[in-house]
Amino acid sequence: MDYQILALDLDGTLTNSKKEISAPTLEALIEIQQKGKKVVLASGRPTQGVLPLARQLHLEEYGGYVLSFNGGRIIDCRTGQAVYNRSLPSGVAEPLTRIIGNYPGLDILAYLERNLLSAFYPNQYSQLESFINHMPIIQADDFTAQIPDQPNKFLVTGEPDLIQAAKKEVTEYFRSYLSIYCSDPFFLEIMPPRIDKAHSLLRLLTSIGLTADQMICCGDGYNDLTMIETAGLGVAMANAQPLVKERADYVTRSNDEDGVLHVIQQFMQ
DSSP states (O other): OOOOEEEEOTBTTTBOTTSOOOHHHHHHHHHHHHTTOEEEEEOSSOHHHHHHHHHHTTHHHHTOEEEEGGGTEEEETTTTEEEEEOOOOTTOHHHHHHHHTTSTTOEEEEEOSSSEEESSOOOHHHHHHHHHHTOOEEEOSSHHHHSOSSOSOEEEESOHHHHHHHHHHHHHHHGGGSEEEEEETTEEEEEOTTOOHHHHHHHHHHHHTOOGGGEEEEEOSGGGHHHHHHSSEEEEOTTSOHHHHHHOSEEOOOTTTTHHHHHHHHHTO
16 A cells, blocks of 8 residues: 555553654654654643644644544644644533542643643642643632633543543543543543544545545544544554553554654555
8 A cells, every 4th residue: 555644642652651753763754754744642631731743743844643632633743733623522620520539549631831730639640641741730719710712622631540440430420421541541632623633634534635545643642542543554562551452453562662753664665
């Protein structure tokens, strides 16, 4: 198959344990773009947290895309304009904050332009999200009053056992009104209904005249499952969650062993 587009999760996939793109992988990604292939950085991160890597890969020069908020927004790097954007329904923050407040130790994060807004007290996982995205945390005085208009997502953070208990209650409360899933055992994504990476990638493919069969998707986490299952070639990293590896068409090397580079060499060069 002549694959024309490569969609990459970031953390645990494109970046290594130091949150860096290795030099050989960077060089290979530049090379395939020079040959006309498209690259999409597909992440649960906010847009602000993805843009530094997009600039490193020169996506603005080669017409690549940033899919952020797990598919809530897609940016055309060449123009800087959103080609797709979905926000949460109004009225979600108040009941979500009430439910999560019953689980001491959990936190909720909202995404401001350059900061994270913490509803309760920033736990170690909120601090991890801050570190990953280079976005300082602001402690909210009144979370529901301070959140931005039309947020793309909220992130609940905390110990995995508490996350699972809260996930059950939040899912029962909102039902099909929201998309609710874990990207990691300690991150619970609160998303607009029917939004995930695959849904938004299919919208992008239609707009640029490509099909899912022409796409390779690489990932490691639960939030990568839909795009891996949808792609012409769905790739799991060696360090991926067991379910992700089970559903993938191909398992590459780990993110610390240039797994993305191996995929490019095997299928795109």
